[in-house]
Amino acid sequence: MKVVLISGAVTGSNTFTVLKALQKELNQQAPEAEVTLLDLRNLNLVFSDGRDFREYEGDTRLVAETIMAADALIFGTPVYQAGISGALKNVLDLLPARALADKVTTAVITAGSPHHFLIADYQLKPILAFMKATLLPATLFVESKDIIDHQIVTDEIKTRVKRLAQDLILTTKSYQAQLQLLEDELF
Amino acid sequence: MSMIQDYRFNPKNGIEFGLYSLGDRMPDPLTNEFVSEKQRIDELVETATFAEEAGLDFFGLGESHQEYFVSQAHAVILGAIANATNRIKIGSDATILSTSDPVRVFENFATLDLLSNGRAELVAGRASRLGLFKLLGYDVEDYGDLFEEKFKLLLKIANNEKVTWSGKFRPPLDNAEIFPRPLNGKMPIWRAVGGPAQSAIKAGKAGVPMTLAMLAGPVSRFKETIYYYRQSLRLNGYDPADFPITTGGVFYTAKDMSTALREYYPRLNVGMTRANGYGFNKRLFAMQRDPLEVMAIGNPDEIVEKLLYQYEQFGMQRYIAHIDFGGVPHKKVMEEIETIGTKILPKLRKYTQTYESEAFQKGGMKE
Numbered sequence: 001m002k003v004v005l006i007s008g009a010v011t012g013s014n015t016f017t018v019l020k021a022l023q024k025e026l027n028q029q030a031p032e033a034e035v036t037l038l039d040l041r042n043l044n045l046v047f048s049d050g051r052d053f054r055e056y057e058g059d060t061r062l063v064a065e066t067i068m069a070a071d072a073l074i075f076g077t078p079v080y081q082a083g084i085s086g087a088l089k090n091v092l093d094l095l096p097a098r099a100l101a102d103k104v105t106t107a108v109i110t111a112g113s114p115h116h117f118l119i120a121d122y123q124l125k126p127i128l129a130f131m132k133a134t135l136l137p138a139t140l141f142v143e144s145k146d147i148i149d150h151q152i153v154t155d156e157i158k159t160r161v162k163r164l165a166q167d168l169i170l171t172t173k174s175y176q177a178q179l180q181l182l183e184d185e186l187f
Numbered sequence: 188m189s190m191i192q193d194y195r196f197n198p199k200n201g202i203e204f205g206l207y208s209l210g211d212r213m214p215d216p217l218t219n220e221f222v223s224e225k226q227r228i229d230e231l232v233e234t235a236t237f238a239e240e241a242g243l244d245f246f247g248l249g250e251s252h253q254e255y256f257v258s259q260a261h262a263v264i265l266g267a268i269a270n271a272t273n274r275i276k277i278g279s280d281a282t283i284l285s286t287s288d289p290v291r292v293f294e295n296f297a298t299l300d301l302l303s304n305g306r307a308e309l310v311a312g313r314a315s316r317l318g319l320f321k322l323l324g325y326d327v328e329d330y331g332d333l334f335e336e337k338f339k340l341l342l343k344i345a346n347n348e349k350v351t352w353s354g355k356f357r358p359p360l361d362n363a364e365i366f367p368r369p370l371n372g373k374m375p376i377w378r379a380v381g382g383p384a385q386s387a388i389k390a391g392k393a394g395v396p397m398t399l400a401m402l403a404g405p406v407s408r409f410k411e412t413i414y415y416y417r418q419s420l421r422l423n424g425y426d427p428a429d430f431p432i433t434t435g436g437v438f439y440t441a442k443d444m445s446t447a448l449r450e451y452y453p454r455l456n457v458g459m460t461r462a463n464g465y466g467f468n469k470r471l472f473a474m475q476r477d478p479l480e481v482m483a484i485g486n487p488d489e490i491v492e493k494l495l496y497q498y499e500q501f502g503m504q505r506y507i508a509h510i511d512f513g514g515v516p517h518k519k520v521m522e523e524i525e526t527i528g529t530k531i532l533p534k535l536r537k538y539t540q541t542y543e544s545e546a547f548q549k550g551g552m553k554e
Contacts, residue, residue, distance in 0.1 A: 049328070052463065052464050053464065068465065182470070186448070186469060186470065186472075187449050187476075
């Protein structure tokens, strides 16, 4: 099982902090899983220009190919101007339309205030659904007051990190197992 | 414009059946057998020759400029095929016009028409793989504009003895004469259309015949594209009855549907990954057993049923089968041609030709 976490912020550390905690939790709960955390702060991506994702070079190609090879994905983004980051939207724009078919995905949103609680549901999930992702019902919304010195300090969020990791593993394992059975019986 | 004169089709003969190849050379995922470039090119010539023997109407060859392909110089291979055959129509499918010079392309294919004694056709496309853009230093940003400009110039060269032209991507032509000319002065030039209706609409606007590639999906979706094409012809002052349509897609036949699906899936899935970067969804593939889905797969009778349904829905003049993709061994390709010639083509002809039968001519069948 390949799980890929994408931290869609090119500056700031809150989104990365939450995804790092999720990565640790996923490693503990599913030691057999290969969990990769892509941090857009350290990657040099070009803007999507519509070409086949394999024809990009360097980090752009690496990010696109890593996502295409994943069984499960967590997309993390800060909220900028009441929306997901441009950097994360650019990552999604690199991919083919059906890129997320047969992949279990969910979202992590970090924000400075509770104003943007529905960004995951109103903005990110419709995009992921269009790309044929299997979406977890739960997402994670973290405010900056929940993170102090690069650590999650709120017990409620710590619990939700555990639950979200659990949901992701459960759904991905079930999906993969059933998909395998179904595909074996197709013809 | 006339279907018979300009495009060499006689509708009364029923649907034409052809083959096309992308000229890919890939290891067979089932056996890992991987033939040499020399052998693969020889096989392409042999495929066309045997298609002629089996009574097929057309053989088309495309160009792709990247790993796992061998027909970059597709016009040269078609020249060898012209020399090895006598009757079968031959053509590109498709020539990447966007990154080539229309003058050179026309020279090649007019020569091919002379070599083949008037059997050559040219199908111009925008490219679904972009290897040539990189090799020749073209900007993918100009993908659409390059094609539109060069296609217009190509048609101008084909329809005029002397050409005066200027554009963005090529030096101007001033009263230029392009030689040689096709055998009878004219040669069919098609526009290759993939999924999007936009390209079909442009084919109609230009008043050229359309070759429509269909990988998978319900027949009704492609019927819509064909409808847009014919509407576009009408809106631009043409009569759709004068323009042939070719449809084509992957084709695999075996003794029963399950065997066909099992044998073909790895070739298509791995082949697509090698050619385009991502494989073919297995569940979507399994749906192709449905007669309402376009992919020509199944036992010979199931394929006849599918193609006749498509003929009913599309009214196309030619169907071209893509039988050698993804490392399908040459021996199997030859078996498929034999099956087409003996079990598929006779039935398709029987149900699509419209000339009066002998009984009808004698008056026996008249009401």
